Amino acid sequence: MNARPIIIDTDPGQDDAIAILTALASPELDVLGITCVAGNVPLALTVKNARMLCELAGKPDQPVYVGCSRPMVRTLVTAEHVHGKTGLDGPELPEPTMALADEHAVDFIVDTLRNHPEPVTLCPVGPLTNIAMAIVKDPSIVENIREIVLMGGAWKEGGNITPAAEFNIYVDPHAAHTVFTCGAPIVAHSLDVTHLALMTDEWIESIRALGTAVGVASAEMLAFYERFDEEKYGSNGGPLHDPNVIAYLLEPELYSGKHVAVTIETGSEQTMGQTTVDWWNVTDVEANCLWISGVDADGFYRVLSERLGRYPLT
Numbered sequence: 235m236n237a238r239p240i241i242i243d244t245d246p247g248q249d250d251a252i253a254i255l256t257a258l259a260s261p262e263l264d265v266l267g268i269t270c271v272a273g274n275v276p277l278a279l280t281v282k283n284a285r286m287l288c289e290l291a292g293k294p295d296q297p298v299y300v301g302c303s304r305p306m307v308r309t310l311v312t313a314e315h316v317h318g319k320t321g322l323d324g325p326e327l328p329e330p331t332m333a334l335a336d337e338h339a340v341d342f343i344v345d346t347l348r349n350h351p352e353p354v355t356l357c358p359v360g361p362l363t364n365i366a367m368a369i370v371k372d373p374s375i376v377e378n379i380r381e382i383v384l385m386g387g388a389w390k391e392g393g394n395i396t397p398a399a400e401f402n403i404y405v406d407p408h409a410a411h412t413v414f415t416c417g418a419p420i421v422a423h424s425l426d427v428t429h430l431a432l433m434t435d436e437w438i439e440s441i442r443a444l445g446t447a448v449g450v451a452s453a454e455m456l457a458f459y460e461r462f463d464e465e466k467y468g469s470n471g472g473p474l475h476d477p478n479v480i481a482y483l484l485e486p487e488l489y490s491g492k493h494v495a496v497t498i499e500t501g502s503e504q505t506m507g508q509t510t511v512d513w514w515n516v517t518d519v520e521a522n523c524l525w526i527s528g529v530d531a532d533g534f535y536r537v538l539s540e541r542l543g544r545y546p547l548t
């Protein structure tokens with residue numbers, strides 16, 4: 235079986251962390267690179283966190299790239315109130331020692347899509363700045379994108395950073411517009427689906443009970459991370475957004491959705507970053523996205539448990 239080549243573009247972030255750890259434990263996926271973007275916390279921290287996660291996974295040779303430090307047009311908005319000052323609050327992880335790749339993340343994305351022998355899947359789980367800048371630098375790279383499977387957006391659920399917008403899209407709505415209009419096949423895991431699969435304390439404790447460095451650190455991250463959403467939504471457990479992208483690649487049958495036209499608001503400050511979903515095709519605008527709207531939540535957490543349970547990797 236040939237592993238599927240992917241690039242994970244990320245702003246770790248505890249939920250990004252579980253997505254990365256799940257991907258690195260999955261031989262079905264060939265993680266060509268982890269590209270970091272400013273989002274949950276400033277770029278210097280997302281880069282540091284990505285390296286700490288690769289070392290936690292026992293993968294100090296995993297290429298990690300430094301990307302864009304701010305959105306294309308707007309001023310950076312971060313989310314320390316959710317993820318903590320470090321962006322990865324919860325565990326005490328050692329300072330990273332692995333080297334960073336020399337190439338800029340945008341150049342790596344362009345070069346990889348120009349030269350990789352088969353189409354590459356892009357997996358953005360943060361603001362879309364790096365992806366959009368790569369498309370602007372060389373629009374022809376879209377021809378070698380197999381899919382863009384992203385975490386972002388909200389429609390039926392409403393926003394989580396403003397009433398209208400989900401964080402990843404809100405931070406860089408102009409990048410989101412560039413991506414959603416580039417013509418590549420897009421699969422969007424929005425809040426509409428991530429809010430259907432909430433963590434439970436029992437599940438987090440089952441991860442801690444793995445007793446491994448990855449299991450314990452993951453549980454410490456998630457225990458910290460879920461407190462915000464539990465308080466916000468008054469729920470027992472919070473959504474675990476980003477790993478849905480990786481679980482979809484591993485077991486797509488866990489998910490269901492609909493091909494729809496999605497447009498990004500970039501004009502009104504009140505609705506900036508809103509993903510407007512033409513669910514009933516009332517505009518006749520051509521569909522540009524598979525909007526995921528259903529998930530087998532038990533199956534999702536089964537996949538995460540099974541993959542996290544593979545650590546330490548041999």
Ligand code: RIB
Pocket residue numbers: 245247248249250273274359360361385394400401402475476
């Ligand atoms: O709105 C949730 C998204 O914003 C997730 O990707 C989370 O990590 C933050 O980046």
Ligand code: CA
Pocket residue numbers: 244245246247249250274359360476
């Ligand atoms: Ca993220």
